[in-house]
Amino acid sequence: MHAKPTAEPLAVHTATTQPAPHTPTHHRHAPTPVHHGVEAQGPRRSWVVLALALAAQILVVLDISVVNTALPTIGRDLHLNGSDMQWVVTAYLMMSGGGLLFGGRVADLLSRKWVFLTGLTVFTIASIVSGFAGSAGELIAARAGQGLAAALTTPAALSIIMTTYAGAQRRLALTLWGAVGSLGVAAGVLLGGALTTWAGWETIFFINAPIGAVALVAGLKIIPAATTPAVTLKQFDVVGAAAVIGSLATLVYGLGATEQHGWLSARVLAAFAASTVLGVAFKVREGRATSPLVPPHTWKVKSLVSGTTVMLGVSGILVGTVFLASIFVQTVIGYSAIQAGVAFVPFALAITAGTVVARHAMAHGTPRAIAAVGLVIVAAGALLLSQASAGSAFATGVLPGLVVIGLGVGMVFAPVSVTAMAGIPAQHAGMASGFLMTGHEVGAALGVAVLSAVASTAGSLASATGVVDGFDRGFLAAAGIAVLLAVFAYLRMPSQRVEGGAGMHMHH
Numbered sequence: 001m002h003a004k005p006t007a008e009p010l011a012v013h014t015a016t017t018q019p020a021p022h023t024p025t026h027h028r029h030a031p032t033p034v035h036h037g038v039e040a041q042g043p044r045r046s047w048v049v050l051a052l053a054l055a056a057q058i059l060v061v062l063d064i065s066v067v068n069t070a071l072p073t074i075g076r077d078l079h080l081n082g083s084d085m086q087w088v089v090t091a092y093l094m095m096s097g098g099g100l101l102f103g104g105r106v107a108d109l110l111s112r113k114w115v116f117l118t119g120l121t122v123f124t125i126a127s128i129v130s131g132f133a134g135s136a137g138e139l140i141a142a143r144a145g146q147g148l149a150a151a152l153t154t155p156a157a158l159s160i161i162m163t164t165y166a167g168a169q170r171r172l173a174l175t176l177w178g179a180v181g182s183l184g185v186a187a188g189v190l191l192g193g194a195l196t197t198w199a200g201w202e203t204i205f206f207i208n209a210p211i212g213a214v215a216l217v218a219g220l221k222i223i224p225a226a227t228t229p230a231v232t233l234k235q236f237d238v239v240g241a242a243a244v245i246g247s248l249a250t251l252v253y254g255l256g257a258t259e260q261h262g263w264l265s266a267r268v269l270a271a272f273a274a275s276t277v278l279g280v281a282f283k284v285r286e287g288r289a290t291s292p293l294v295p296p297h298t299w300k301v302k303s304l305v306s307g308t309t310v311m312l313g314v315s316g317i318l319v320g321t322v323f324l325a326s327i328f329v330q331t332v333i334g335y336s337a338i339q340a341g342v343a344f345v346p347f348a349l350a351i352t353a354g355t356v357v358a359r360h361a362m363a364h365g366t367p368r369a370i371a372a373v374g375l376v377i378v379a380a381g382a383l384l385l386s387q388a389s390a391g392s393a394f395a396t397g398v399l400p401g402l403v404v405i406g407l408g409v410g411m412v413f414a415p416v417s418v419t420a421m422a423g424i425p426a427q428h429a430g431m432a433s434g435f436l437m438t439g440h441e442v443g444a445a446l447g448v449a450v451l452s453a454v455a456s457t458a459g460s461l462a463s464a465t466g467v468v469d470g471f472d473r474g475f476l477a478a479a480g481i482a483v484l485l486a487v488f489a490y491l492r493m494p495s496q497r498v499e500g501g502a503g504m505h506m507h508h
Helices: 048-078 082-098 100-109 112-132 136-164 167-199 208-222 238-261 266-288 296-300 302-331 337-343 345-361 367-385 394-421 426-456 464-492
Strands: 004-006 503-505
Touching (some): 048 112, 048 136, 048 167, 082 426, 100 112, 112 136, 112 208, 136 167, 238 266, 296 302, 302 337, 302 367, 302 394, 302 426, 302 464, 337 345, 337 394, 367 394
């Protein structure tokens, strides 16, 4: 999921980042709409550049959700255990989310064209390697490569759009960019299910190769080259980027290792300790760096920090739900991959409905109250899902909980995205959207890791018995997290209404 603040209607989707013309921030954002005549003028540009940028972004967005419906099949073929399966998802999210701010910085300082083409090249190669993977280690490493490439490709692609188009063309381009993310959830699970059922799970990765190759050739000819000023290594804050990615990686590793080694094992405790040390190192580094990834004053913006915290938590519940439910409906209920893909369409529609409900509710209530109510609804949906058993039918045992969670998640995304960006000066909007979107991506990775770790305390997610025994524990944990988030949101999010605030397009 990435975000771009706009003043357009909210749409929520699951997928990746948005940079905005602005120095030297990490992600760009759609400019505040202007009055007719101010930005509506300007030379018309060919839509070919937009088509190329959207094609690359479609690859990035789909590869987040396309894996979920293929996961049980991949697990059987490669003999993955429960920890390995969560790593197939989290390796991508961890690298794309952890590298998001750094990718935005690179796109700001270097040639957007070459950053975009480099990211696309790495993504295409990593996709091919993923398809040929014969073991858990190979697949997880390749997925991490895809995620790192996505962290470069998305900011550069949106940067190219922002610098190529102006006025009405730019507004339409950004609308289409948001639509790509909106379609990501449903299209990803459907495509993943169809390809896995009809041609094998390898094709969900191989299909990226011809698209990526065509996009690369077209990009070399179509994207205009731009002269960039000389830069130094200090401007990139490589140390800060390595610290934040390392902290996230060791935390996810520790959570994944609990299934085999236990929560109090030396391996797990060492991983958690390393994560803490690296996290502290990142915070110290950001206070001393000449060009920090996250400027120190960011942490003082209450609305942004509280909004990002809630975004992190609710994104974790969202993606963790898709992960556990995908395994349950295929392993326990016996759905094929394509049936599982179709089964998640109501979930995606419920998220969209939740954003619509929240947008209308914000005309009458405060964002913190709406977010808190949405999180309570998420908790109720998680409790419903925790009641599913080995004999449950999808329509009665799983679908109601999914729809309720989807509705609640949509109600949370809307007020959080609006209030987090409200009052942010234009010159800091790119940084703020990058900060919020990093919370979104990191939360997604942690959500899968945490919920699968809790579920695995009852048994392996690679077996039907383990899935049944762990399903209720995972969603009871999700319900508890949602309740705590509801309290936090009500106490810490802004209490005043936001009139005409910025919206945000998100995708996962």
